[in-house]
Amino acid sequence: MRSKTFRLTLMGMFVALSFVGSYIKIPSPFQSIALDSMPAFLAGLMLGGIEGAVIGFLGHMLTAANAGFYLTLPIHLLVAVIMAITIYAYHWTYKKANLIVAGIAGIVLNGVGAPLVLALMPQFGWGFFIGIAPFLILASAVNVGISLVVFTAVKKTKFVQSAGLDYGK
Template identity: 90%
Template sequence: MRSKTFKLTLMGMFVALSFVGSYIKIPSPFQSIALDAMPAFLGGLMLGGVEGAVIGFLGHMLTAANAGFYLTLPIHLLVAAMMALTIYVYHWTYKKTNLAIAGIVGVFLNGVGAPLVLALMPQFGWGFFMGIAPFLTFASAVNVGISLVVFTAVKKTKFVQSIGLDYGK
């Protein structure tokens, strides 16, 4: 990586893309399912696990704030923390295995794991989980899938090689 400033600039761009992605909705009964996670998944692959986790946390908090914290601020802090953990594990899985397995792990953690944590809370329950998990899993597959396609394409470019991105490895 060229410099810390360059890495921070890319992180800021990915957070901004998360905000933009929050306006690209995936049809579901839940208004919050969108392409806002894709930049965090991509950042986790390109920049590293910690950097991707920061992007995921900040991206979620920014988009949740824009929507008025409809699940309350404490719940959105928990969701953002789960997003950060998901991105970190996604990156770690990619480093230890390959993109396909990392993709499966990312979809499972974001689509099933995150709502499962909320389902254990009395104000949500299993009905919430059963209602949101299929839609969130589909949205996670779309977000992760786009990140894998973009990452694979970007990894091959001479521009990216010339700026010294290490792809988080």
């Protein structure tokens, strides 16, 4: 495995990609659904669960900031923590099973689990869940799908092999 500096540099690049992805919105009534989580999902596979979780947290906060903290800062902090947990679980599932199971887990946790947590809060409720879940499932499928395709291609390259990335395993 390469140095900590190398890994931190990659993390910085993934955070930057999350920021760029935060500008690529998936049309919905909720302004903060975007392609910000793909780099975190990819980093969860390439760098590991903790690194991916940090990138997922920061990526969500960048997207929420771009949208003006549509659901308020405290709620977006909660969602960012849920995103970090989701990315860690995605990494863990890949480590324990395979890419297909990890992909399903990532989509379900991000697309259903996150809004379910908010639906249990009195200020949101089930109407919020029903309204946002279809868009989040779509966004999650796109983000996870791209991460799986890129990971599958990138792990075969000489760069990744020479970098000594552990692919989360």
